[in-house]
Amino acid sequence: MKISTKGRYGLTIMIELARSYGEGPIPLKTIARENDLSEHYLEQLAAPLRNAGLIKSIRGAYGGYVLPKEPKEISAGDIIRVLEGPIVLVEGIEDEEPAKQALWRRVTEAVKEVLDTTTLEDLINHDSDDSLKGYMFYI
Template sequence: MKISTKGRYGLTIMIELARNYGEGPTPLKVIARDNNLSEHYLEQLASPLRNAGLIKSVRGAYGGYVLPREPKEIKAGDIIRVLEGPITPVEGIEDEEPAKQALWLRIRDAVKDVLDTTTLEDLIQHDQDDSNDAYMFYI
């Protein structure tokens, strides 16, 4: 499964809001600038996140976005599903032969498990951790 820029940048928005949790609204302009991303693209991602209740907009001169719940209550899987759709390694799993179908389902379940047990709090804690290299791998 490959996560697109929608999922990656959406996670960036959410991690930045989690870092600033309790400190007031964060403008997308600041998130875009600090992460060298397009503000316009982040605005497109904010809409489905807001509609799903994962972020809340605050209007006004000092407005921006905030998390409506604590970072420990928001899972990475919630964010990815809103922006990427269902988590599946391949399309048409039901049409595969049983051996391949079992493999695809195991992969799907493993990815879902990681996404559904990782919170925004975990991600910001990981950023502060010196052991980041332990989580870096390539297949």
């Protein structure tokens, strides 16, 4: 599985909203400008995140997006599944020999474990969080 720009930029949106959690809505225009990303593309990513209940839109002159839950309650796996689909590293393993099937299942489960146990709170606090030392984050 290769995480596309959908997953990476979606994670960027969510991290920015987590950094501003409790401070009011953040417009996508601000996130796009601060991260040198296309506002139009971020708007396309916001729709599935909103439909999944991971973000909430606030209308009006001072509108934008907010997290409906605390950053510690949203995992990277939640976000990636919404934007990228199921987490499957190797497809069609049914025809592989049992040892290879077991390997691919273990690798997939390890990736799922990392994504599902890494919260937005972990990501915004990663400099001071020893549990993420050794991981490299490319966003």
